[in-house]
Amino acid sequence: MxxxxxxxxxxxxxxxxxxxxxxxxxxxxxxxxxxxxxxxxxxxxxxxxxxxxxxxxxxxxxxxxxxxxxxxxxxxxxxxxxxxxxxxxxxxxxxxxxxxxxxxxxxTVGAYALSEPNSGSDAFALETRAREDGDHFVLNGRKLWITNAKEAGLFIVFATVNRELGYKGITAFLVPRSGTPGFAVGKKEDKLGIRASSTCELILEDCRVPRANVLGDIGKGYKVAIETLNEGRIGIAGQMVGVAEGALAHALRYAQERKQFGKPIADFQAVQFQLARLATETEAARLMAYNAARLKDARQPFLKEAAMAKYFASEVAERVASECVEVYGGYGFTKDYPAEKYLRDSKIGKIYEGTSFMQLQTIAKVLLGR
Known part of the structure; x- marks a missing residue:
């Protein structure tokens, strides 16, 4: 329901x-x-x-x-x-x-600010600093690729209180947009896909955040970041499953409407097999995402399953969306039809909240017990 x-x-x-x-x-x-x-x-x-x-x-x-x-x-x-x-x-x-x-x-829309210009897959190479000042911390640095930043009223910002400690110096802060001196939302990126979603930089210049706004323990921000992203990856898997389903639905509809050689192209076995294969891959991705979510709700280990779901669903979404364009033929290459947007939107799945290579690395570590 x-x-x-x-x-x-x-x-x-x-x-x-x-x-x-x-x-x-x-x-x-x-x-x-x-x-x-x-x-x-x-x-x-x-x-x-x-x-x-x-x-x-x-x-x-x-x-x-x-x-x-x-x-x-x-x-x-x-x-x-x-x-x-x-x-x-x-x-x-x-x-x-x-x-x-x-x-x-x-x-209040929320945003999650971990990435920086020089800290992408190497998420803990943070350059944003947090200096203690009485009952406040003073943050300085830049964040990049922050989803929902234009609309957000609350940000979870990660900064290091001591870079010499490496990842053990990273701390998470709750930073309200309103009433926080030294905090600003910068340029909105002009992206290939998910264009309506805002992706912006954040600028922190002597940004004062109360000590009471530390999320989790000081120096344990790495744990907040990683364990939250492990769950977030299931969300991206769900997103990519939706992209694949949407593209496939349009391809199925168009294949039954478009006629060549006197009959709908869906009557040709080659097209039928193409659609059947895409539907099978989409269903497999959906079940992987559901399984990871089920494990999370059941409080069972889900790290490997979440990485697998994100990796596979992202691969499937891009493949399904690309072949959807091909089902539409020349029309699929134009903005007058929906196929090309699904292809543009699918590409981000392999990139954000951990690239596909990072997912494979996570899966391998779990399999090998490392």
Missing amino acids: FQAAAREFAENEIGPHVTAMDGEGVFRHDLIEKFFAQGFMAIEVPERLGGSGGSFFMSILAIEEFSRVDASAGVVIDVQNTLVNNALMRWGTEEQKLNYLPGLARD
């Missing part, structure tokens, strides 16, 4: 605006307001704090269904649910939860 409701909402509320948002590179604020109103921005947050009181699995279902219509919409709720809300619920103090989760459930 929840998945059907998410699909209906996505098709009816998001669908009519997808082309315009992609072209303009802007996500409609009124849609985000509807996401909040329908509970899609705080699926796991307890009801006592204003959330829906659902499960992680439900978050993955919503991300999948939104991404089936528009991957930009999928990543808006993905970052909110699987990264920001999850990190705060797991690592936040009771006071922090009371201060921030009701807002994140009601009207």
Whole structure:
């Protein structure tokens, strides 16, 4: 029932605006307001704090269904649910939860600020510094590729309190956009895909953050970052499954409408086999994402399964979207038809929240017990 409701909402509320948002590179604020109103921005947050009181699995279902219509919409709720809300619920103090989760459930978009210009896959080569100053920390540095940054009112920012300690100096901070001196959102990137989703740099210049806003323990930010991203990867798997499903649905529809040699191209065995293979791969990716989410909800080990799901779903989404363009032929290469957007949107799956190579490295380490 929840998945059907998410699909209906996505098709009816998001669908009519997808082309315009992609072209303009802007996500409609009124849609985000509807996401909040329908509970899609705080699926796991307890009801006592204003959330829906659902499960992680439900978050993955919503991300999948939104991404089936528009991957930009999928990543808006993905970052909110699987990264920001999850990190705060797991690592936040009771006071922090009371201060921030009701807002994140009601009207505040969240963002997760780990990446930097010189710190991508090597996530812990952070250059952003946090210096203690009485009951505050003073942050200086830049963050890059921060999803939802344009709309966000709360940021989880990672900085190092002592670079000589390596990853053991990294600390997570809750940084509200409003009322935080020295904090600014910079340039919005002009991207290939997920264009409506904002991706911006953050600029921290003597940014003062209260000690009470440290998320988790000082020097344990690496643990907050990695364990939260392990969960977030399942969200990206769900997003890529949605992209594959959306592309495949369009290809199936078009193959039955487009006629060549006097009959629909879906009557040709070559096209039938192509569609059957893509559907099989999409179903396999979907089940892998669901299995990883199920394990997470059951509090069972899921590190390997999450990496596998993200890796495979990203591969499948790109392949399905590419072959969807081919089903459309020359029309698929134009912006007048939906195929090319799914292909552009699919590419990010292999890159963010851990590249495909990083997923393979994680899988190998678990398999080899290293």
